[in-house]
Amino acid sequence: MGLMYRFLGFMFLGFLLFCKAEGAIRYYDFVVKESNFTRLCSTKSILTVNDRFPGPEIQVNKGDTVFVNVHNQGTYGITIHWHGVKMPRNPWSDGPEYVTQCPIPAGTNFTQEINFSTEEGTLWWHAHSDWSRATVHGAIIVYTANADNGTSYPYPKPHGEQTIVIASWYKADVMEV
Numbered sequence: 001m002g003l004m005y006r007f008l009g010f011m012f013l014g015f016l017l018f019c020k021a022e023g024a025i026r027y028y029d030f031v032v033k034e035s036n037f038t039r040l041c042s043t044k045s046i047l048t049v050n051d052r053f054p055g056p057e058i059q060v061n062k063g064d065t066v067f068v069n070v071h072n073q074g075t076y077g078i079t080i081h082w083h084g085v086k087m088p089r090n091p092w093s094d095g096p097e098y099v100t101q102c103p104i105p106a107g108t109n110f111t112q113e114i115n116f117s118t119e120e121g122t123l124w125w126h127a128h129s130d131w132s133r134a135t136v137h138g139a140i141i142v143y144t145a146n147a148d149n150g151t152s153y154p155y156p157k158p159h160g161e162q163t164i165v166i167a168s169w170y171k172a173d174v175m176e177v
């Protein structure tokens with residue numbers, strides 16, 4: 001009997017690993033660089049990702065793996081943190097500078113690997129180095145797993161979706177602040 005349970009346990013583990021391997025692999029390029037933006041009647045140069053503020057949206061299904069090639073074309077070292085995403089066995093891609101990884105030096109690139117496991121819903125990513133997060137951030141939308149994308153929400157399927165990112169706008173240079 002015990003052996004039977006152990007066998008079933010192995011089968012279940014194998015099934016879980018199989019399910020995990022089912023997730024899609026997605027690639028993003030994040031080019032971090034200065035760009036001029038006008039907000040609240042003033043124009044200034046801010047650090048952006050792909051010339052966008054807020055930055056590009058990451059869209060995945062639960063269980064997917066994402067590789068983000070971060071090209072740091074700014075002046076300071078930087079890392080990107082995947083806020084709210086568990087990083088099982090993968091902390092060195094999690095972002096907090098000098099805690100789990102060194103910052104990506106200016107003029108170089110580094111690919112961060114994000115394994116989505118149990119999350120569903122709307123999360124966000126942001127720079128995790130000093131004040132750079134003030135302008136370097138964006139949304140992460142985690143849809144349900146592939147098989148039932150859009151069919152198993154705990155509410156009727158919406159007619160449309162709009163992402164709202166709330167942030168502060170500093171008139172001063174955030175790095176000087």
Ligand SMILES: *[C@@H]1O[C@H](CO)[C@@H](O)[C@H](O)[C@H]1NC(C)=O
Nearest residue numbers: 033034035036037044045046
């Ligand atoms: C922003 O605009 C200023 C003034 O026009 C210009 O000198 C600067 O090069 C621009 N910065 C970027 C990153 O385009």
Ligand SMILES: *[C@@H]1O[C@H](CO)[C@@H](O)[C@H](O)[C@H]1NC(C)=O
Nearest residue numbers: 059060061142143144149150
């Ligand atoms: C999930 O389905 C929605 C609605 O059909 C679609 O807009 C979205 O791109 C899908 N998500 C992914 C990650 O494929």
Ligand SMILES: *[C@@H]1O[C@H](CO)[C@@H](O)[C@H](O)[C@H]1NC(C)=O
Nearest residue numbers: 020021025065088089090115
């Ligand atoms: C993340 O997912 C990829 C693709 O499924 C896999 O090759 C890799 O081993 C996973 N990494 C971790 C730390 O689980």
Ligand SMILES: *[C@@H]1O[C@H](CO)[C@@H](O)[C@H](O)[C@H]1NC(C)=O
Nearest residue numbers: 069070071108109110111112
């Ligand atoms: C840097 O980017 C190049 C080209 O986009 C890529 O081939 C290389 O793997 C990246 N290096 C790292 C460390 O991520």
